[in-house]
Amino acid sequence: MAEAPRMPDETGVPEIEPYLHPVLKKNYGNWKWHDRPRPGVLHHVAHSGDEVWTVRAGTQRQMDVYTIRKLMDIADDFAEGYVRFTIRSNIEFMVSEESKVQPLIDKLLEEGFPVGGTGNSISMISHTQGWLHCDIPATDASGAVKALMDELHEEFVREEMPNRVRLTISCCQINCGGQGDIAINIQHTKPPKINHDMVGNVCERPSVVARCPVAAIRPAVVNGKPTLEVDERKCICCGACFPPCPPMQINDPEHSKFAIWVGG
Ligand code: SF4
Ligand code: SF4
Incomplete structure (x- = not known):
């Protein structure tokens, strides 16, 4: 019997819930207050009494696989295995005990990742x-x-x-x-x-004309050869x-x- 066809995988932004730190998942939308005990650290307290500390570090954004593995090892060894990235490519580690904050910061600094950016x-x-x-x-x-x-x-x-x-x-x-x-x-x-000597050989002139957002380019002939000209006022x-x-x-x-x- 023929195998069932492979169905396409859905793409798009995944649900965040499976990736949330358990304290964030449990207290989602139920935070009472927060403060910033030192640069690079946020401290959130939930209505339930749960607390979580977030440590933010800078990255070089375009990261090789070795750097990503190093950050994931830091997350596993010093930060309860959970991270998230901010819109500006900082990485954040969450811990549920205050005593874990300083060892995590020390490790990040030792590996060359600056901690800050929260204030x-x-x-x-x-x-x-x-x-x-x-x-x-x-x-x-x-x-x-x-x-x-x-x-x-x-x-x-x-x-x-x-x-x-x-x-x-x-x-x-x-x-x-x-x-x-x-x-x-x-x-x-x-x-x-x-x-002008190269335009006729290299360029598809209609697509170059179409590319200009202000219609400044038009076809022309220079020295008997097809080329383009630009209206410099536009x-x-x-x-x-x-x-x-x-x-x-x-x-x-x-x-x-x-x-x-x-x-x-
Ligand atoms: S002619 Fe000027 S405005 Fe038009 S695409 Fe070229 S640089 Fe841009
Ligand atoms: S449109 Fe300009 S700013 Fe945007 S990615 Fe291309 S080169 Fe960079």
Whole structure:
């Protein structure tokens, strides 16, 4: 008899309940109060009288399998086997006894993971990863994140800022990563220079024309060859035409810059 066909697995966000620390599961929605006994630690008390301490550590976000295994070993050995990730790629460990907090922090610091980010601090920087999956990036955002967080990570650890500050870095001015108070992006400041000799051989001109969000590109003929031209009064220097047509040369060592947008 033929085997029954394999049914597709449902995808999407899984139910969180099976992954919750037992104290969080038991007291879900029934918390009475919480405080922050020290930077990087939150202490929650439930109406039932149960208590849980959450220790937050920063990660480098794009982690290799060895780092993930190291964090999971820390969770098993020092934190009752439960973790969760925050929206800004911090990792949080939950423990149900106060006596477990300091050994957990000591282990995290020993392994190079900064503890902080729960109070008035500079957050771990959320960033895009267009270098891995997108065709527009002007640069690799994660390199800029590393350089900046090397400078700022004391503000994550000490939590002595006047208020919380959320930083983001994006690899182009479309700013996919921009849910923050201060966004840092790569911004081109000049329209593309077109290498007309190459356009006819390399580019599918209608798709390049369609790619421009402000209809600044149109077909043209230069020196008898089919090519493209850009209306520089319309061009917003977004760089979207470069991926389908590399002769639209917009990356420039002088005119492609980091821009800092303040104000969310
Ligand atoms: S910020 Fe730009 S380059 Fe980076 S992922 Fe978003 S659209 Fe792509
Ligand atoms: S840089 Fe952006 S706005 Fe300018 S021509 Fe290319 S796609 Fe259009």
